[in-house]
Amino acid sequence: xxxxxxxxxxxxxxxxxxxxxxxxxxxxxxxxxxxxxxxxxxxxxxxxxxxxxxxxxxxxxxxxxxxxxxxxxxxxxxxxxxxxxxxxxxxxxxxxxxxxxxxxxxxxxxxxxxxxxxxxxxxxxxxxxxxxxxxxxxxxxxxxxxxxxxxxxxxxxxxxxxxxxxxxxxxxxxxxxxxxxxxxxxxxxxxxxxxxxxxxxxxxxxxxxxxxxxxxxxxxxxxxxxxxxxxxxxxxxxxxxxxxxxxxxxxxxxxxxxxxxxxxxxxxxxxxxxxxxxxxxxxxxxxxxxxxxxxxxxxxxxxxxxxxxxxxxxxxxxxxxxxxxxxxxxxxxxxxxxxxxxxxxxxxxxxxxxxxxxxxxxxxxxxxxxxxxxxxxxxxxxxxxxxxxxxxxxxxxxxxxxxxxxxxxxxxxxxxxxxxxxxxxxxxxxxxxxxxxxxxxxxxxx
Ligand code: CMC
Numbered sequence: 094x095x096x097x098x099x100x101x102x103x104x105x106x107x108x109x110x111x112x113x114x115x116x117x118x119x120x121x122x123x124x125x126x127x128x129x130x131x132x133x134x135x136x137x138x139x140x141x142x143x144x145x146x147x148x149x150x151x152x153x154x155x156x157x158x159x160x161x162x163x164x165x166x167x168x169x170x171x172x173x174x175x176x177x178x179x180x181x182x183x184x185x186x187x188x189x190x191x192x193x194x195x196x197x198x199x200x201x202x203x204x205x206x207x208x209x210x211x212x213x214x215x216x217x218x219x220x221x222x223x224x225x226x227x228x229x230x231x232x233x234x235x236x237x238x239x240x241x242x243x244x245x246x247x248x249x250x251x252x253x254x255x256x257x258x259x260x261x262x263x264x265x266x267x268x269x270x271x272x273x274x275x276x277x278x279x280x281x282x283x284x285x286x287x288x289x290x291x292x293x294x295x296x297x298x299x300x301x302x303x304x305x306x307x308x309x310x311x312x313x314x315x316x317x318x319x320x321x322x323x324x325x326x327x328x329x330x331x332x333x334x335x336x337x338x339x340x341x342x343x344x345x346x347x348x349x350x351x352x353x354x355x356x357x358x359x360x361x362x363x364x365x366x367x368x369x370x371x372x373x374x375x376x377x378x379x380x381x382x383x384x385x386x387x388x389x390x391x392x393x394x395x396x397x398x399x400x401x402x403x404x405x406x407x408x409x410x411x412x413x414x415x416x417x418x419x420x421x422x423x424x425x426x427x428x429x430x431x432x433x434x435x436x437x438x439x440x441x442x443x444x445x446x447x448x449x450x451x452x453x454x455x456x457x458x459x460x461x462x463x464x465x466x467x468x469x470x471x472x473x474x475x476x477x478x479x480x481x482x483x484x485x486x487x488x489x490x491x492x493x494x495x496x497x498x499x500x501x502x503x504x505x506x507x508x509x510x511x512x513x514x515x516x517x518x519x520x521x522x523x524x525x526x527x528x529x530x531x532x533x534x535x536x537x538x539x
Pocket of ligand 1: 376381405411415416418468473
């Protein structure tokens, strides 16, 4: 027996019908068959609900812990083909953007869907630049953190605190309000990050310099000491800008899924972004760059690499900066990053940990364990080495990921908000706990 669902018909290029774009499911419990449409290579999980033994039942669900095979949204922001190592923002290959674009232009592209005209870029840059200052009370707020507080903890709290300053941010269905909060978020992230860094050093905060580029101003707020005017090194400024481009978005990763999920309750964008930063902080996500460096330091020398790889293969530890849920090939970002690493090392001197990283990669790429599991270096494998050479402490590495990812988060958040199919994110569960039991008074408990 077929369901009343109408099946779509696929067409050959000449217009004639081919096989139906449907899936027929037979429920062996009842002998009933159901025909379910396939659209974009996907079935709708809610179409499974008609499959039931008793009409009073809830119906069939799909079980997919960690969303291994579940599309949670329709998106037009970022495309990844993990099997061949392709990454595109709004259709533009990452290699093209890394070579020809700037972070601010790429952020505009992610948020607006198109590359800006010269006037649009000028206007966008003006607004972001003029939202880099933070309220003096935020400085006091930062002062409250302990001297050795992790800057990601400071970022999460301080970005969340922005919602207490900007009440208009609650107006999430106003495009004008969303635009304003976007300027603020993208403008203030580097300022808060730099202030958090200076706080840990006990150094005075450096205010934004509107004459400088987005990455140049960030370097100014981080590293300026007594000079009247900070002039960023152009190689480091461009290297940072490219790293920002590479980190700007990555479709439905853990933190993008977080901002969509938290944002689906219609909370303001500062609270939702704080949640995304928290998701990014974990060592399996954006915290991996910090962990890679700790791992390389622990390995200590090239001679110790084979023994370390042996431990990885025995399941005792992970090779941090390797593996990816989507990439089953070389991460295209890692390839570009390796190239930037050499440019930075030419200027700053080679990072002594580089040889250890290269040996890890060499052995891993030839080893059956890694080949079988398709484990390749990801974006985090080489970034830490660059950041360290540029003078950043390890705890700042995930922050350097969070700053540029803000544009991707906001693009994903906004796409979710205006999508009429999206509702509050609320998965189902398979309950395997106790059936009803009666409260046991304390004196009767075993
Ligand atoms: N070292 C050793 N074994 C690994 C690694 C690794 N880095 N990554 C995956 N594996 C093994 C894993 O143990 C499993 O083996 P088996 O089939 O024998 O159980 C197999 O490879 C498949 O791995 P998985 O854990 O099922 O893959 P996943 O898609 O759930 O996890 C990942 C993806 C990125 C969390 C994982 O590869 C990992 O933990 N990597 C190290 C942390 C890291 O570098 N994270 C940064 C990711 S890229 C940037 C970002 O998204 O922030």
